[in-house]
Amino acid sequence: MPADTHDGAAAYANRLTRRESLKLLAALAASAMLPAAPAEGTAGALADDGHWPELDLPPVTAAGYGTDPDLMTPEAPWPLTLTPPQLSLLAVLSDIIVPAEGQSPSASAVQVPTVIDEWVSAPYPDQQRDRVTILSALAWIDDEAALRFSRPFASLDTARQLAIIDDIAYDNHQTPRRFQRIARAFARLRELVLAAYFCTPEGMEDIGYLGNVAIAGDYPGPTPDAYRHLEMVLSELGLSEFAYPVD
Numbered sequence: 175m176p177a178d179t180h181d182g183a184a185a186y187a188n189r190l191t192r193r194e195s196l197k198l199l200a201a202l203a204a205s206a207m208l209p210a211a212p213a214e215g216t217a218g219a220l221a222d223d224g225h226w227p228e229l230d231l232p233p234v235t236a237a238g239y240g241t242d243p244d245l246m247t248p249e250a251p252w253p254l255t256l257t258p259p260q261l262s263l264l265a266v267l268s269d270i271i272v273p274a275e276g277q278s279p280s281a282s283a284v285q286v287p288t289v290i291d292e293w294v295s296a297p298y299p300d301q302q303r304d305r306v307t308i309l310s311a312l313a314w315i316d317d318e319a320a321l322r323f324s325r326p327f328a329s330l331d332t333a334r335q336l337a338i339i340d341d342i343a344y345d346n347h348q349t350p351r352r353f354q355r356i357a358r359a360f361a362r363l364r365e366l367v368l369a370a371y372f373c374t375p376e377g378m379e380d381i382g383y384l385g386n387v388a389i390a391g392d393y394p395g396p397t398p399d400a401y402r403h404l405e406m407v408l409s410e411l412g413l414s415e416f417a418y419p420v421d
Contacts, residue, residue, distance in 0.1 A: 205372070234252065255305065319335075
């Protein structure tokens with residue numbers, strides 16, 4: 175049962191070892207689902223741009239793994255970044271993005287905030303760009319909650335939380351200028367949450383990914399439907415002569 179913070183919000187509890195979170199970090203870094211970190215653009219300083227936190231983040235000076243990492247060492251390769259309140263806020267946001275549904279657990283239940291903490295703490299260029307983006311997004315969301323409702327975001331009721339998220343969920347032609355920068359930052363957070371979720375065993379099971387599973391007996395080969403699809407694609411490409419004959 176998670177503990178409560180001083181303002182009544184549930185505190186996030188990490189249950190992963192550093193080795194486990196680093197393993198998921200490696201899977202996240204290799205994930206085809208995760209686009210490259212966008213370059214940080216310059217922001218205007220006009221009045222209608224809205225508020226934006228100016229963070230004074232200390233530089234990350236850890237050396238990283240190097241070219242020949244010792245993955246068996248219990249020593250953490252770099253210090254983690256997020257504070258307990260930031261992790262609790264990230265847990266709430268992660269569960270808004272990926273809530274529990276049916277047999278599928280929520281993002282926080284499979285420790286997505288821990289994986290993102292590992293990601294933004296890693297001393298590599300893409301991760302460090304995301305560090306600025308994610309920490310700025312977390313600060314903006316708490317600042318916006320304080321401006322609108324005089325409380326931290328994590329302690330708001332669901333309706334008030336969603337009122338803020340609805341304003342920043344997407345960056346399109348209808349997004350007011352004052353929400354455009356946070357909408358882009360929130361989009362990056364959403365990408366990280368989704369990619370991290372589907373790197374976990376529970377997330378892989380949710381999309382039906384089986385991985386390398388042994389098949390008893392002879393390999394049955396592609397199904398007739400698969401053959402028909404292949405033949406259709408080859409025909410469209412003018413490559414029907416290369417289709418395998420079906421017995």
